[in-house]
Structures are given as C-alpha cells and as structure tokens.
Amino acid sequence: MLEEILITARSNPHIDPVLEVWNWQISVYLFFGGLTAGIMFFSALMQVLNKDREAPFAANGLALLGPIVLSLGMTTLFLDLSHKLFVWRFYTTFQPTSPMSYGAWILVLFYPVSVLQILSTLRKGYPMVVSYTERVPLLPQLLNLMETYRRPIAWMALPIAVGLGVYTGILLSAFSARPFWNTGLLGPLFLVSGLSTGAALTALIARQHSERQLFTRIDIGLIVAEMLVVALMLINLSTGARPQLEAAEKLLGGSYTMVFWGAFVAVGLLIPLLLETFELRGLMRSAAVLAPVLVLAGGYALRVIAVDLGQETTWINYESEFNPQLLERLR
C-alpha cells in the first residue's frame, strides 16, 4: 500500500483539495466563444459564397448575434479574474507562448471586423431598421460603402472566426499540467462543437424552411464529426498515462459518467442527431426547435465537463491528513 498524504494542513483556496480555479464563468465563456466562432464562421461563409437566397438569415442576420454573445462571454470572463482592476494588462503586452494572450488579441480583432460585417448586411438582414438608419447623417453612405465590400469583409472575418474557434478549442489543451486537457483532440472537439452550436443556432432562428434544412444538414455532419472525435478522445485517454487513465475512469464509471454520457453524449449529440434526421425526413415537426436547443445545451455541457474534469486531473494530488476545512476557524 502507498499512503501519500499532506501532513501540513493546507487550504490554498481554489487549489485544495483539488484544483478549482475556473468555474462556470469559464465554461460559459468557452461556450459563448465557440458559439461566436460558429456564428461568424457561417455568416461569413454564406456571404463569401453569396448564399443570400439559400441562407438569407445566415448571410445577413446572423452576424449581429456575434458581438452580443461574445460580450456576454467576456463579461463572465472578466468576472472570473481575481485581480480585476488589472485586466488592461492583457493589452499592454503580447506573449507569444500564451494561448490566452492570443485569445485576448483575437477578441479585440473580432469586434471591428464583426461590426463591419454587420454594417455590410444590416439593411438586408434587418430591413425594419432601414427607416431609422437613413435618418442618421452619413450612415447611409457608410452602409453603401460596406455593402460594396461585403465579400472582402467576409473574407477577413473567416480566419478570425476560425482563429476564435481554434483558440477556445486549444486554450485548454495547451495546459500540459492537466492531463485531461492535454490531448490534441480537445481542440478539434471544441472547434467542431463550436461550429455545431453555431449551425444549430442558425437552424433554430432562421425563418426560411430551406435554410433551416440546410443548417440541420450541416449540423448533422458536425455532430457525426464530433462523435468521431469523442470516440477518438476516449480511446486516446484510455491508452494514456496514469492521470489520463484516471480521467477516462471518471468518464467511464466514475463521477463524471452521468453528465458525460447523459447530458453531453445522449442529450447533446445522439438525441439531436436522431431528431434532426427525423426532421429532414419530415417526420417530426417539433424537432426543429428541440434539436438545436439540445445541441446548444450539449455544447455547454461539454465545456462544463471539460473545465471541471480537466482541473481534477493532475499529475500530483495529495490527500490531507488533517481536515483543511478546520482552517476556516481562522476567519
């Protein structure tokens, strides 16, 4: 038997008894970040491909949601900071080895491009605002100009969308200290999931039946891809080092089994996949709403599981001889 314990009571908040530095704020942020990537990606894609007819909402209306969703995410990200007044320090430097630094800068690149994208599609996407916009001096000219450059702007948006998606995907996987995150597959998984939630959102909101069908089809493809990545990841974990095996065990019978298989795989992938297939065959009308909602929920569940479980997998994790909660008496 090996008994390996901390014999000095230690209660470093967020580290003891297991790492818990990141909470719902980060899961929400990662989810919204991925969703935003999906939103920008599909809106730009449809603009580049000139799919105004096939996907009128995606091409012209979707982009507006990007900054809204991302701002919500950035709000929770800010809430997570423990030294908040120093948030500006992200922007006085660029750290080439830190994915978070890239992220910080991608986030600032996102907003201007997203605004251009919105301006270039505003009149088409939101005709009811036209009467207002025409009254604002110079705005009509600006919108004209933007509309002229709609495709170049979309071309600019595409790499940013991909960057954002990839960044929220690989952010966690860059942490070699957390064996569950540190697989090459978490990045692709988040990327696919982000795109899938973007597609689902579009399918949910688009009004034109054919557009909904289009994005349902896209989403089916993404869900299948996501399931493949999940399978690969499970295989990868189960053949990995000790801490990775521990993570696999948590998913396969341990404390995360229910959320992982229930909330993520069943509710977030399998059921929507079935519903979407039925819907395409015209078998189930109500699925048009339910399926994308489940995909979005599944996408969030994935972020929560990844953030929480990742923090629990460590190279070193000691139990304490003493009950660290007793240190609360110091307060």
Next chain:
Amino acid sequence: MARYGMVIDTKLCIGCADCVVACKTENKVPEGLNRDWVVEATQGTYPNLETEFRSERCNHCSNATCVTMCPTGASHHWKGTNIVLVDPNKCTGCKACISACPYDARLIMHPEGYIDKCTFCHHRVEKGMDPACVSACPTKCMHFGLLDDPNSEVSQLLRTRKHKVLAPETGNDPNVYYLI
C-alpha cells in the same frame, strides 16, 4: 542562465514542517495560505515499511509552464535565472498559471487577488543568504545553490547521491531535487 536549485535529503527530513512556518513568517504569507508544504509517503505493509518525508514548493522549473501560459508576462523568470516570480502589477488574476502548474505550487493572495508563490526567497538569495526554509530546517536536510556551478554544494550532492525530481513526466524540468 543562472540555474538555482534546492536539494532536499529525504533520508534526513523528519517532516517537522519547520520549513513551512519559517516561510510563513519570513514572507508574511497570509493566513490559510502556504508557499511550501510537507508530504509523507509510506510504502509497504506492517511491519515492512518505508516512509519518506518531502518538503515541497514551487520547483522553479527551467521549462516553467506557468510562465509560458501567462498572458501578461506577470509570471516571469527573475533576472534571467530560473527563479520564477509574479509581478503583482501585471497580474490579472486569470489563473492560467495556476492551471499550468503541474505541482499546484501557486496561490491566490488575499485580499488582493494577485497570484503568489514561493520565490526561492530571491530577496535573501540576492544578499547571499539561503532561503528562509533552508536556513531554518533543524536537520539541515535542505540545501540551496547554483546548479550550474559544479563546485556548489548542491551540484556535489547531486553528483554523489541518488536523487529524483517530482513528476518528471510533466516535462517542466523542475529544479527541486530530492535525495533518496
């Protein structure tokens, strides 16, 4: 780059935790937080047993993932050495460095909220003194010095004694060694 290291003799360490109190008082570490801690590892079945005590802290990794992951440069290698410090004036409290440290060596200072950790007592090292924990240890089982000086005590110990580092699989290239 000057590489400082700590060499701790587990054959002598008794797990008394003097190193922990010495650090707390020297560095005025706030209530409830610790920059170092003591681990006991017992192997075997009664009565064939082996117990090892280890005083642990930040490993001042040569490949410090806390530094590479820090988005602001707050976590940095001090004056080109391997000593890893945090500049509170650059730290956002994003906690990436905490997630990035495989040794759970970092803590959040309260009430301020910036990240803190073992500094290898650079304020003492600068004056040619040993870190507080090293100079308090009653069994004299802790040693500190320059690893790249072949004549330093730490280098000599590592040359002559069997040793290990914690979780070398992390690839962080830690600089706290344990004589076994």
Next chain:
Amino acid sequence: MLSTGLNRREFIKISALLGLGGSVPMLGGCTPRPLPGEGEVSRVPTFCDMCFWKCAGFAHTEDGQPWKIIGNDVDLHSEGRLCTRGTAGMGSYQDPDRLKRPLLRETGADGVQTFREVSWDEALNFIADRLKSIAQRHGADRTALLNHGYGAAHFQHLMKAYGSGSIAEPAFAQCRGPRDVGFELTFGESVGSPERTDMEHSRCIVLIGSHIGENLHNGQVQTLAEAMRRDATLITVDPRFSVPAGKSKYWLPIKPGTDIALLLAWMHVLIDEDLYDRDYINRYATGFEQLKQHVARYSPEWVYLETGIDPDTIRKTAREMAAAAPATLIHPGRHTAWYGDDTQRSRAIAMLNALLGSWGRQGGLYMKESVSLPKYPLPAYPAPKSDFRAAHGNRFPFANAGVTNAIVEASIGADAHYKAWLVYGTNLPMTIPGIRPQLQAAIDSLELVVVVDTMPSEITGYADVVLPECTYLERYDDLRNSGERHPSLALRMPVFEPSYDSKPGWWMAKQLGLRLGLEKYFPWEDYAEVIDWQLKQVGSSLDEMKKIGVKNFPRTRPKYFAPKQEVSFPTPSGKIELYSQQLADKGFDPIPEYTRPEQPPQGFYHLNYGRMPAHTFGKTTNNHLLFQLAPENTLWVNPLVASERGLENGEYVRLSNPEGIVSNKIRVRVTERIRPDSVFMAHGFGHRSRRLRLTHDLGADDSELMTNVKIDPLMGGTGMRGNFVTIIKETV
C-alpha cells in the same frame, strides 16, 4: 462545479493578526507588498519558551510589527535553528485569545459563578489576604506550587521565601522522573535536560520509544540528524513506525509494555557472548555477578514470546551495539511514565549503557558543564515546616521531587494537608492522566487556587484568581544556564511591551512578596538588575548580552573520562550500581524484573500516544501559525482494524475506554505505521475551553481516557500506557 460533492470555501478575509492590513489595489499600480526586511528591522535576543528545550534566538520586528524568530548561531541548544514551534513563537504572542486582565471568581445573586475582571491590586490583595489567613491557621507550608516552565522560578522563589517546600512539576511524575531516578540509582546522576547524549559522535543509537523527530527537542533532533549523516547505526524499538523508526537500520515493533524483557535479553546476549566492556565494568561497576545470574533467565528465545522480537534480531542488534561501543548510546528517553514499572525500565537502560561503557565516553553520555553563576545575594530561605514529602506518606521512597498527583490527592477533604495552590504554567486537567475527578474534589476542598497562565487553558476554570502572565517575548526571566557540552549563558528579554494588562512573572512574584511581608527577598525594581548583577560576576553585562544573546565559556573539566581514569560515582558505593542495595533495602527489585503487562480486553486496543512535531502538548494548539500546520490530532489505525471496523480514512470517530469514558471526535488516519493491536494519537488536543477559539473541541484528549493509571511505587510516576480503548463510529 459538477459532481465532486466537496465543500470548498475560500478565505476572503485576512486575519488582522498578521498586521498586513487590506491594501486595496489601485488602477495603474497596486501597492505591492514590500519585500520582507525592506522596512526598519530590529533584532532582540530571547530564548524560546515554546517548549522546555530553551533554544536561544533573535526575535525580529519590522516596522514595529512582529516578523520572525530565528536561532542564534552560537547557541548550543539550537545551533542557529529553531524548531517548528520555536519558529512560530510570534503566534503565541499574537494570540487574540490570551488572558488579558486578572480575573476573580464571583458568585452572582443567582448562584452562578463567573469571573470578574479586576485590577491587579484587587487580585493581588485578595491572594495575599487568603494566603496570610491560611498561613495563620495552618502554616505557610500548606500552600503548594504546581508549576512547569522556566518562568516558574520566580514563584518557586516566592514560595521558598514564604516557607513552603511543596513544589511539584509534571516534568517529574508525568515525564522524566522515572528516568532520572533510574539513572540516579545506577550512576548517581541523572541525564538532565538537555540530555547529556553525545549523539553527534555516536556510531550506534538505540531509541526505546523516544520518537525524536516527532519529539522535536531541538538539540536531540539535530544531533540525531548528525549521527544519521555520519551513517551511525540506528535501532528503534517502538510499537509504531515512528519517524526515527523510518530512519533506522533496525525497527523492532515491540509488543507494548514489554521493553524490560528486551533490555534484559540484550544484557543477556552481551554477557553471554562476552561482548560487554569488561574493563569498564571491572573498574567502575558493582553487582556484575548478580546481574549475570539475573539475566541468564532472559534468553532471546524466551523474550521473543513476550516481545514479539525474534531472537535473531535481538542477537544481531546486541552485536551491533557492542561493535560500536563505547560510542553506542542507549537513549535514556524523556517521557518515561509509561507502565508503572518505569524507574526499573530506565534502570535497565542505564545498566545496558554501563555494560557498553558508554557513560562518560565519546558517543555515549558526556559530562555536562554549566557556568558557575553566583546567585543574587539574598537572605537564606526559612526552613519549611513540611515539604512535598508530606503528600507521599510512606509511599514513593525514591521521589526526590514533588509528585503532582500526590499533591492533588493530599488536597482533597476538609482535613487535607494542602489548603492553597499556586498553579503556574501547567494545564493540570490535561497533564495528569485521568485526574479530573480528583482535581474537582481538590478544588472543592482548597481555600485558594491561583492560576498564573498566558492562555485561558482548562486549568484557569478551576481557579479563584487567574493572573495573566505576558509571554516569554514580553519579559525578563532568569538567565539560561543549563549543563551542556560547554558552559554557556543565554538571555531572555522583552521584545515587546506586555500586551493588554498582562505582567511578567517576576513582577507578580515581587508584588505578592511585598504583600506577604517578604520585601527583603525582592530588593530589585526591575528583574534586569538581577541579571545584570549576575552577568557582571562572570565578566559580562546585560548590555553585552542584549547584543549577543548567548555567551559561551570554555570548559574547565573534561567532557569524557580519560582512559583508565579513576571515577567516583555519586552513588552510595561510589560505583555504577548494577545491583542496587538501596532498592533492596526498601524492598524493591535490586535488578529490574520483567512482568507481563495487562492485555487489552476483546475489541479494545492499546491507547498509544506521543508528540506531533507541530505542537507542544496542548499549549500551542491555539497558536495561529501552528494551527495552520495541524489543526487537530488524528487517530492512527492499522488498515486491518479499519476494515474490521468499517472505518474510512478521514472519518470522525470517538473512543471509549472500559470505564465508559467517551472521547471527543477524532479523525481517522488509516496507516500501516501502527500495530494492529494499538491506536495512536498525539497528546494535547480535545480542548474543552471554548475561550480557546481556534482549538476548542478539535481532536481527542488522551488524558481523559486514561483512567487506568499505573503508579510507579518507587517515585510516584503516573504510568499512562496501560490504557485501552475501543472505537465508536460517529452516527451523524
């Protein structure tokens, strides 16, 4: 956070204790905490009072705030390194729960007794009036001083000046009395404190129980570490895989209470295989032939059945000892009040040392020397009408110091000998095993109980008057002048002004002395005068000592015996007494005999206890720095016991003894480091005093479970290890 089910909370408020105030970060640059030592640093010498080892060091303050305490490099007790507890000394000074003002017991109109805060004058007058009244009616000798710790000297002086000869400390009957008497009976001298062990030169060290490493007596730890560095052979006899057991070449997991058998077997082997120091024994010892005959019966084979230590190991270890002799130390131990046969066990240890020739030899037990420091000139003390022996009746013929438990017994009832107690620095209810009922009865009978303490320990609850002493960091005490490797003096002086309305012991003693008409024994204004006068007699001064803290002096006598030196031992025969006529005369075994200890009833375990490095008994558990290391004690149980009883690591249980006493809750630690027939816990937890806000109710108290106390008939020691407990699962 999902699915971990763990309750985690965050510290949000920094305690004001550390004086770190809340520095609010500002946009554009927070006020980073300055690096330690950048402020105004001052350094004041002291010697530590966190335990009784008295290591000298320097207390540092920065910008007037407490900072740190570190060892004094030239000090022999510490070699410049304090132990865990000494390093945490500031925590005791800073303890917000300290006693702050004198307290006087009062009965309210509703019959409820409470303490009222009173002025020093009121408290001291009250005590003096009662003492005088008791002296008039019964005699001054009917007041006893129960004390422990260095500051007690001021009250010992007061008591002796007053005419009381009844002074007792737990250091005797609860601690090292059996050892000291055992060694005195053998060598005519005890090993003292610090122990005269020459471990830094030993080539073989045998630890019997002594868990140095958990027992953090600094010099012991450091010299044992030095021996390990030099690859000395370590042999540890302990039912538990103690810290030194883990460092030993041989660990002998002995059946509890059978050590005398093992010691006799070792002597058997040494004599049988002719491995003992024949020349040394011939020259210095008497009674060898009787010993030889005596141990003939104790063959390793026979002893194996008692101790569980196989004959081969007994022989091998005996040969190791002999091979390294005389640089072999059979460690005398310190806390030796174990099974009631402890003086005899200690004698056996002394005799084994004698056979190996290690007393007076390098690597064994050296000759200590202190400074011949003149006493401050004062009139002689009056001869007390009776002394502590009044409490013994015709028991304990070899008790050469007060027996606390006997004094408690002699204080019960209307016609009890003792009428008043002064209790200084000892927490009797947790210190004397199983004493609570007698303590309560004594308190009900006594006319006056005064407690001098720094903390609201349990004993203060028994007092009529509580006097708050300031901590060692706020006062002068006597110079430290212990027998050591070479003579040396150390200074304790105030680092801080006394906090609250606490006062130093010397001041209280003097104030009481004045009120009792003993002015001539207290001619000083400030105790610094006494220290300065004494220092000047030996060529130093207070001013010098304030700078250096410790002054070392050269030896005047050799540390070891010279080869073939003639030595007269201070025993009746002038020799090392392997056979003790003194014992025979009083009807005791002249050579130690082994008797089998009581065995636990079905379903019960030996209650084993000891030290944990982070704490000194119960007196540091409320120290915030040490609390953060170890906020509770744990119950060590073997995995076999855990599975048999369905115990989980980390769960809380209670213990119950055969008399039905049930302990406080204690957290289970499942570990292979303990025998399946025993459970272990560190002593000093389970405080009931709710005024100890950090530590109250945490962990279990071994003392209250000790109702089966085996009194040592030679000297009154309270054998604490013959107690058994069973484990009760908490149902919450």
